Amino acid sequence: MRRFLIGLLLILGLLWVVPAQAAVTPKVLLAYDSQNINEQAERKVDSVQRLLTSLNLEVHTIAIDQYHKGDLARYDFQGVITMINWPQMKFSSHHFVKDRQQFAGVKLHIGPQLVADEQQALDVQVKTVHHQQFYLTANRHQQLLPFSDSIQVVTQKNQGRAIGTLKTQIPTQQSQYPYGVLNGHNGFLPFYQRKGLSFLAASQLISELFGEQAGQQAPLLTLTHVTPVSKLKYLNQVSQFLYQQGIPFAVSATSIQVNTDMPAFNRYMRALQKIENRNGIIFLQTPEIYDTTKKTGPKLGKVMYRQLTDLTRHQVIPVGISTVNYWNQDDVYRARALDFSDYVLLLANPKAKAKVYARQSNTGGVYHRAYYALPARSLATVKSGTDLTQQSELQFNVPTAVTISLPSTKKGVASLKRQIKRTRWNWYNPATANFKTNLQIGNQAFRYQSGSYFVNNQQIVIPAMQVEQKKQSQPKPYKAAMNGFFDFQSQVLIVFIIIVLVILVVFFFIGRRVYRNMFRRK
Amino acid sequence: MVIQQFKSKLKLGYSWFARHISPAQFAVILAALIIGWLLFVPPIHGYADNGDFYRVMYSNGLYHRLGQAYNHNAYVVQTYGIMRYFNEHQATLFSSQPLFVQLAIGLNKLFYSRTIFDIRFLGLVYYLFYLGALYLLTEALTFPAKRSQNYLVALAVVFVFADSSLTLYFNSLFAEPVMLLGMLYAFSAFLLLARGRYRRRWPLMLTFFVSVILLITVKQQNAPLALSFAIMSLALLALVQKRHNRLFIYLATLLVLGSGVATYMLITKDFNDINGYQTMTRGVLLKSKNPEKALSEGGIDRQFALLKGTTYYQNYMPLSTRSAYMQKNLIQRYNFTWVLKHYLRHPDEFSTMLNLVAKDGQLTQVKAVGDYVAASGQPKGAQTHYFTLYSTMMGAFFPRKFAFYVLYTFTLILVYAFSAYQGFKEHQPEMIMRFSFVVAATTIILGVMVVAIVGDGDADLAKHVFMVAITSDLLLLLLGSDIANHRLWQPIVSS
Missing domain, CATH: 3.20.20.370 (Glycoside hydrolase/deacetylase)
Structure with a gap:
């Protein structure tokens, strides 16, 4: 009876503790179209996962085509990130697109294929530019980005805030586009990189979007x-x-x-x-x-x-x-x-x-x-x-x-x-x-x-420990009773063979002499 | 009176038996029954996967069927799936084993199924070749004497070579059966040539060289054996007088050496790294009294002593064995000569390691894996004892000292050197060739042991010294049959 009561108390305790913890950890759904390992996009997924974890968010990662209808509401997500790594393939799920449209929490889109409702929520217009190389400027720093085949950029932004600016290299064509865009609960990044200034800008956007107390800290x-x-x-x-x-x-x-x-x-x-x-x-x-x-x-x-x-x-x-x-x-x-x-x-x-x-x-x-x-x-x-x-x-x-x-x-x-x-x-x-x-x-x-x-x-107090020069002792191998016999038998056989060898050599010489004597004239 | 009658009847019976069944046929019939029951009568026996099967499976277009565990060392897996589309797997190593596996898969497709491979087809391929080898072996050991003792020799051949510890290999994807076949064919062909059993020599010559090359190329560890077999190849010169025939033997010897070099060169980097790493951690460091000193003496950071006793794919290690740091600072810092130098500087450690090998010299039954299929109802990893008396006996009683192997082989060399001396004097190629085999066998036995230690430490030792057991078995049989036929020191006489 006592055990039962203790068990009951334990279970009740657990029940009480678990929801209390779950309530304080916000969840984010990171949905990608493909890991696109050929382009090492799985490393971008890894980077975003880590960023979100360091913002104390519980990250749930899925491929978009694995999404089930109603997941966003069912698991009580506070945010959803759409990450497009392989735009050519156009992996999608209409359940996901529909649920995301109705989702009221934080939404971030990384990469191209920004759909109409997302554009509307961000209050921006986009276009795709091809074969361009951009400069990214943010917080008075600038960085030359790698050449890009095609990139979806924001051409018109009515509300919200831009983080960083993309400038083309061509002097005659002085067009500028915002890099990250924040508008209330919605965010957009035209691409994601794991290094350099673009990473810092992206991490700033993500932390402002999700983090309540996004503060700066020394590394x-x-x-x-x-x-x-x-x-x-x-x-x-x-x-x-x-x-x-x-x-x-x-x-x-x-x-x-x-x-x-x-x-x-x-x-x-x-x-x-x-x-x-x-x-x-x-x-x-x-x-x-x-x-x-x-x-x-x-x-x-x-x-x-x-x-x-x-x-x-x-x-x-x-x-x-x-x-x-x-x-x-x-x-x-x-x-x-x-x-x-x-x-x-x-x-x-x-x-x-x-x-x-x-x-x-x-x-x-x-x-x-x-x-x-x-x-x-x-x-x-x-x-x-x-x-x-x-x-x-x-x-x-x-x-x-x-x-x-x-x-x-x-x-x-x-x-x-x-x-x-x-x-x-x-x-x-x-x-x-x-x-x-x-x-x-x-x-x-x-x-x-x-x-x-x-x-x-x-x-x-951590002392400066002296290295002890311990004597190395070889562990003694376990010896079974029969091993002694086999060892002994080995030794005996070795001795026996040596004796046989000696006798053989002696016989060899004796035999040789006898053989030669047979032909020697007496 | 009755006894007299019985005796004469027995004599009659024997002479009828001897007229109809030669010792070689006798051996083959016995072996066929003994081995056939083990391999083919359900529930079948074999060796389960020790984790190496994948090397053979994928490159040969086989895969684990659904519902089979990947690492299945408890039970023998009887059926595999056959890949039906493009096979993207490249061979993980260069080997002659796929020749046999492909033949088995071909037969399987012809007679059984195009999608499911039954391991018994591979067993069958090896089995048929093996019976042929046993025939030739008994023939070689008993020819030309027609004595009743030779039925005892045939029994001895069956006792030694129908031992299940060897034949279990047939129902597995291990490469050992090819080594066993290669060695038996090479030895038998060589002895038959020496004893002039068949009028035409070239089929036996061809058998000898083909089986030697198959044996050398089947596994990387066999590459050094090319040197031993070159001794035997050159001894064939005693047999032929014609110049162009001699040229053929020289060329074939070169081919044997070349196959050894090729096998050595074609070892993949992975295998080199694995063997190199384990030579250090499970060899040099394992028995060293001061592992740190052993490393710093050889110009390697002594901290690596901490890896003592670990294997290449050991889990929970502080850094990946494949990491650039490990490669640059450990694995690429030493080679075969480094290890050899170390052992020569520390002969006591070397002898400890060699005795460790000698302990495993006669252990042919793979103890780490089970011998039964799961359906047999046997416990996991259960070992069969069916017809294993010889291997059990050798494992228990054969002296487990390296020094014994040295003495044993040198005694035999001495015994056969005497007859070779006579052979030279009396132009008896048989006695010279027999001696050359004993010398080659000595280098195989001692060489394999040393190479196992210097090449891979104590890892997987019993399997690395497989050749030691079968070579010493052949030596014993040769000695025994020569004594039985009174021709140890005399040229052969037809009786």
Whole structure:
């Protein structure tokens, strides 16, 4: 009876908690016509997913032709994004078009094929221009865009606001079109790019359209490709340099769950401790997976637990988990690897072929804070216009991690130092900002707040650990009773064969002498 | 009186038997019954997929039918779908195995179905070739003596080569049956030539070279065997006197060496990377007392010691084995000579690894996968014990030390060197050729073991040393039959 009551209370508790959470997370439907992998449009889908997740929205992604009548209303979406990646194919669904027309929430259209009702809602007129190359100007910066075959631009805008301007290159034809258009709940982007000024402008539009408190924030400098087998010498040099320059930073570092008793693992731990002591924070990056089975979930859970335990045992306390975006679109990965922390860093997806889902859900998880990882080189646009790294007032509208790969050569380290010295904007400082993370492993709670680490609410000091030179002991192989016999038998046979060999050789010579004597004249 | 009568009846019976059934026919009939029951009578037996079948399946236009799990190492899959439209899959590796698979698919289409492939057709193709090989083998071992002992030799051949651990391979997509067939045909043709069994030589010569080339090209790991078989090819020179015939043998030997080189060159980058990676992580690092030092001595970042014991496609690793960093800083930093140098500098580690191989030298039954079809009602991964006495015995009692293999082969070399010496003196090509086979077999046995360690660490070891078991079996049979026929140190005499 008592058990039953407890069970009942638990269920009631869950019922009470779940809707309360669901109510606060707004949902957005991201509907694309095609992933168009040939044109790498799947990377654009990935980028938009991450942007929306970093705006704390729950992203549901579908292909338009998978849309069922009434989905928009049934699942209580607050916004819908139409993304056209392969206009030649004209994939569509009249249910979707009709439902979208009646939908009262936020609507964004990315790409061509802006239909009449969308144009009406935006209060714009559009036309298609062919074979053009445009300059994009926004916030006093400008960027030369790649040549485009065909692009749908807004020719007349009656209301609303434009973000950025597209100008043709031809001097005689001084036509200008707005880039992003915002009108109330409606938005339009003629195209989407993952880098440069056009990304910044697009992210500004998306955050203004969806975000209630779209504020600007400084980007977090993040070193990626930090692994236990990285060149630790260079990792130490880079962290030392950043510390001397007074630049706070983060690393997205993987760990390992085997051979952790080797000195090599201690050296890695020491390098990460140094980072913590040098005003750096650590995101634990999720491991590589090549194939999945039914057991992937529990195994992954164990691996993550083991890695986190090993790290924290060495006083390396991750502030969050970093992962490739598709892990956040997967039920198993999210539950077993990402839910350890409320802070995540979302890296771009690998190539389509390298994506291995365990249970693809197409529904993104939502976190207290999700960083959008933006490679630093995608801002170094000096060749095509303003070098964005030289701008001190660059707008980042979502939590952004500007990422740089850890170099693996001396030359690479020098060039990284130059690159960082050149950058003019301010970096985000987790030690002074409102950056408070929790990490629950078993019964231990780890917390990072204002530059300090806490274990079970007790502040700890990260020491510079001495590398212990543990004696390597080879594990003794298990010996079965019969093995002894077989080993013994092997030895006996070897001895036996040696004896036979010796006797044979002796006989050989004796026989030879006898044989020769037969012919020798006496 | 009764005993006398019985004896004479037995004699009569034997002479009738000996007149009608030669030892070779006897062996084939026995083997046909034993193997046929295993392979074709439902519920059939075979080897289940260890994860390598896809390499053969897709390039040959086969696919898993609906409702079959992709990685099915618990049960043998009996039927596959045959692709009906354009097959976009390229061969993942260069191999002679598709010749047999395509023949089986052709027969399947002719007699059974154009859409569903029954693995028994592949089993049948191998089975028929195998019976032919057993015939030639018994003939080669017993010719020309017509003694009753030779029925014992035939029984021994059946006991050794009808062992299920070998024949289970026939109902699978593994490449081992081609190796088994190639080796038996090459050995038998070679010995039959040496003993002058047939008046015409060229069919046997052709059989020898074709089977050697099929054997070498079937798997990348067999490329080094070209050297061993070149020894045997050159020994054929003892047989022919005519100049243009000698030229033919030289050319054929070159072809054998060329097929080895081609097989080696055509290893795809993926396979090189997999083998290279595992040579390090499951070889050099595995038994090293100080893995970090082993790496830094060879100019590789010692942090990579953390990957000790991992495999190429191991999940939950900190970075992809295919990543540029791994390629540049680990996989491309060493090669075969690097590994060999390391082992020569650390002979104790090398001997530990070699003893590890020697342990697997006689294990022919694949333990990782099941032998039954799901419909048989056997538990997952169940292994058959039907006619496996020989392999079980060899696995248990054959000494598991590398040193033993060295001594064993050198003893045989010594034994046969004596007769080769006589052969040279008395112009007996048979004795020279027999010796050359023993030398080649020695290089195969020892070479395969060393190459397995230097080439892929301890990964998949038992399968990599498949040739060791069948070569040492052939050596044993040769020795046994020579002793039985009293011709170890004497030239052959027709009795």
